Amino acid sequence: MSSTRWPSLADQYALAHLVYGDGGHRVVDDWLSEQTARVDDPEFAAEFREVRLPGISPGEFAHRLVGSSRGDLLGGIRFRGRDIGRPFVEVVAHDFEDLxxxxxxxxxxxxxxxxxxxxxxxxxxxxxxxxxxxDLTVHAGRCRDMAAPDGRVELTRFDVGDEAVRLVARAYGRLATTDPALRRNIFAADAEAVTAWCAAGRAHAVRAGGRTVGLLAVAPGRVNWLEGDEILEEVIEPEYAGRRYAASAQTCWARLVGDRDRLLLGTIDRLNTASRHTALRAGRPAVLEAVFVALGDGEEGRRVP
Structure with a gap:
């Protein structure tokens, strides 16, 4: 399967060529094969085992390859923000001419x-x-091409897991008050994950003026087929918000910690304007965009998850 089979993937093949050169086509093809293998796959469907819906059998959560007289598609059910009341369908690929x-x-x-x-x-x-x-934007920049560090922060290994967990909790607690709509869409990393990042040297304290002002956690990862070092969590203490420390931390990481030839990447929710500005200042432009297409008619029907 390829771009000739699924014209909806043309943008992604073009981006892959920019990122990986002649090998980009194969990268997307391999990812597409993974997605196709999820069709009627009970192991993948089992990942939704905690979702209980009346009249829905476990196998219905697997990917589907759907054919019709107007076109074909590959996709599967998802739930926005882990909320079963906000279902949507991820269309991995399609060849429909009409939306x-x-x-x-x-x-x-x-x-x-x-x-x-x-x-x-x-x-x-x-x-x-x-x-x-x-829904969200995917931001990526090769470390060597990102903005130069401004010297306002330094990064040190976050060895104390409990302190890191509390820092993340404070940031998300503040977000629940200042921006509840965004808080509904994004989730703090759990204590176990944060502690594991600290133990593995993946979590860094963002330091400014001799004080810890935030946390940045990065690890090898990927967004769909796009591989690199993924920002798993970045939070700034509430009292230091608005000082652009987040962008400073990303550029510092890219220059002093990361591999200059790898991508620093991550996804940003549509409501997270501050993080989007941070990514752009750091030199991580939006390279892909995930959009919701409402399935209903009229004003109410155009509400998305």
Whole structure:
């Protein structure tokens, strides 16, 4: 399977070529094979075992390869923010020429879940129109190409797991008060994960003026097929917010910790304006965009998860 089979992946193949050169096509093909292998896969469906929905059998959570007279698609059910009341369908790839026909197919195939929207990945800003809303942006920059460190912060290994856990909890606690809509979409890393990052040397204290002002955790990872070093968590203590320490920390990491030839990457929720500005200042532009396409009609029907 390739871009000739699934024209909806053209933007991703083009990006892969920019990032990986002639080997980019193979990178996307391998990822697509992984997604296709999830069709009717009970092991993948089992990842949703905690989701209990009336009339839904476990196998229905696996990916599906759907054919129709208007086009074919590969996709599966998802839940926004881990909330079973916010279902949507991830369309991994499709060959529909008309977005309306794609909507109709998804709405019919996954009717039992009553999804509010389907989600597609494309180049930033390419998919627009009524009922189309950004879900998240994927930001990536090769370490050697990112902005130079400004010297305002330093990074030290966060050895004390309990302190790191408390720092993350404080930041998300403040977010619940200042921006509850964003807090509904994103989640703090749990204590076990934060402690493990500290033990593995993946968590760094962001230091400024002799004080710890935040935490930055980075580890090898990938977003879809895009591989690099992924920002797992970045938080700034509430009293130090707004001073651009987050961007300073990312550029410091890229220059002094990261591999200059690897990407520093991550996803940013559509409501997280501050993090988007941080990424751009640090030299991590948006390279892909995931958009929701509402499946309903009228104003109410255009609400997305």
């Amino acid at each position: 309306g026909d794609l909507r109709d197919c998804v709405r019919s195939e996954w009717a039992a879940f009553a999804p509010r929207a389907l989600r597609l990945y494309a180049a930033p800003g390419r998919l627009t129109g009524a009922g189309v809303v950004t």
